[in-house]
Amino acid sequence: VxxxxxxxxxxxxxxxxxxxxxxxxxxxxxxxxxxxxxxxxxxxxxxxxxxxxxxxxxxxxxxxxxAYQMCDRAEILEHGHQARVVVADEHNRVEQFLCQSLTPVGRDQVEFNSATVDNPH
Structure with missing residues (x-):
C-alpha cells in the first residue's frame, strides 16, 4: 500500500x-x-x-x-518508556500535545502518566 x-x-x-x-x-x-x-x-x-x-x-x-517499537519487558520495567501524542484539529494543527510515560515504581511495576504539554516546540 x-x-x-x-x-x-x-x-x-x-x-x-x-x-x-x-x-x-x-x-x-x-x-x-x-x-x-x-x-x-x-x-x-x-x-x-x-x-x-x-x-x-x-x-x-x-x-x-x-508508530511503536518492540521493547523488552524487563528493559521497560528497569528504565521506563516515553511516548508523544498529537491530537490535531480538522486542519491538522496541534490541539493537544501529550507526553505519556511509564515510570518504574518497584519490582515488576510501572506507573502510567499522561501530561499535556502547553508549548511543545
Missing part, C-alpha cells in the same frame, strides 16, 4: 522519521493499514495518503497514525 505524506513539523514533534513504518486507522470507515512516512512541507498541516492507501480514505476522514 502507498506511503503517507505528513507535515515535517508534525513528524518532528512526535519523533517520526522519514520512511518509518506507521499504522493507520480510519475512524470513519474502520479500515486499517500499514505504510511508511514521507515528509511533507513544513507548516502546511499536510496529511496525504498516497498510492493504494488513498483508496482507503476520503478527504476529511479522521485518521489515527501511530
Amino acid at each position: 502507498g506511503s503517507i505524506t505528513i507535515d515535517q513539523d508534525l513528524m518532528d514533534l512526535v519523533g517520526l522519521l522519514p520512511l518509518e513504518e506507521v499504522e493507520l486507522v480510519n475512524l470513519n470507515n474502520g479500515k486499517r493499514w500499514s505504510t511508511y512516512t514521507i515528509p511533507g512541507e513544513r507548516g502546511t498541516g499536510e496529511i496525504c495518503p498516497n498510492g493504494g492507501a488513498a483508496l482507503l480514505c476520503e478527504p476529511g476522514d479522521l485518521l489515527i497514525i501511530y
